[in-house]
Amino acid sequence: MDILSHLSLSPLFEGLPSGHLEALAMIVVDQDVNRGELIFSEGDNGKGFYVVVSGRVKIFKVSSEGKEQILHIFGPGEPFGEVPVFAGRQFPANAEAMEKSRVFFFPRAAFIDLIKANPELALNMLAVLSMRLRRFTVLIEDLSLKEVPGRLAAYLLYLSESKQGTRHLELDITKTQLASLLGTIPETLSRILGRMNKRGLIETEGPRIRILDMEGLKELAEAGVWIPD
Amino acid sequence: MDILSHLSLSPLFEGLPSGHLEALAMIVVDQDVNRGELIFSEGDNGKGFYVVVSGRVKIFKVSSEGKEQILHIFGPGEPFGEVPVFAGRQFPANAEAMEKSRVFFFPRAAFIDLIKANPELALNMLAVLSMRLRRFTVLIEDLSLKEVPGRLAAYLLYLSESKQGTRHLELDITKTQLASLLGTIPETLSRILGRMNKRGLIETEGPRIRILDMEGLKELAEAGVWIPD
């Protein structure tokens, strides 16, 4: 598939005149990365941003003791690493391919010229950043105002909603990664899944999770803490 | 002071041709709010965004149990409530005046027209949102990867840096609010300030904090946990 058709699939470039898409195609750098490969590290100078073409990329922070907090997991069409493009300075976090992936790199200067020439592109980028802020707001709320069971319940409901409300979920990340996404560790996640099982909220079978009590899960996500036995 | 000169003071409107500033001045709604007054609530429909003219505004979330997490404290010149303008939907958090304040309100549609006509304004707004994302990234890292002493140390160092590295700090918010900003409660904050005193890291006297051991604080902020006695 050629670069142009990939570009047109990304929400970021929606509604752009084809002339501008062609201009974009001229400036992209096509890049293949292997599973586990770092795309950039926190503190690197950002000379441009990326868009996932295929595969998955995780954005994360690491503590001095090695604990990891995943901020995002991005799939095809989603841009990442834009902060230094507009705010200057370095990347605020790390980016790593979770599987063999293909990404497009957009050099900063050329992209800014395109934005100046095309307000629609600017508005699209503003929308992307705004949605990201919204998601961070939720993540911060979860981390500071909810306990782990509440965060897990919210995540399961989110998964369910993003699949038309199905009760049969299939994790497409390891439980270790899910723990990192929820701001905890695998041991804690394992115990809480166990408790949810015992309480009849869910039924787990490896990476498959069946929601038994949607209402109970909603209460839990809402309250942020366990409701007494 | 007239609206025009206030606008020119905000970084958001830096570098705009005076014609556009005048256009902006035409669409703003000037608004006075008293201490403790809500400017908007989470879930309200966002029909525009705001800029602080004078006073201070806090953006915060509240848990179902009433615990509060402050996301930002904004002062003169800083915009807030922009997310719904570009991403649509509702405000993701609450905004409340911390003291008698004056704010400008910019209706969404008129502002978007201005952006379309002025790429410089778009780039300024992109810079604002990007910096906000950067700050959230740090907040998330702190909440999930550091313990309260580490967060407090980081905050004190931030205060010091923002005042040219002085060792004499003066809190301009109550300790209860500081606790909320750090994602904890007043009791815990009080205990940790006490421990920092005992260890000779700082010296407190009401809202005045003197840094005695800058290096020690940096270690603490870096490690995120206490270093053994």
Added chain:
DNA sequence: CGTGGCCTTGATAAAGTTCAAGAGCCGTGG
């Protein structure tokens, strides 16, 4: 001069992490 908010301190309890050990699973290479 009383009242409400803010701050501090203590005792207690809950949640989560750490450390340790063992089971299951999978791909690689002999």
Added chain:
DNA sequence: CCACGGCTCTTGAACTTTATCAAGGCCACG
């Protein structure tokens, strides 16, 4: 083809951090 090593996942026990509940002091403002 199977054994090995590595990784994920689970479970238990001890420990640490933080929140909760309760009480008292302080200060500012009406």
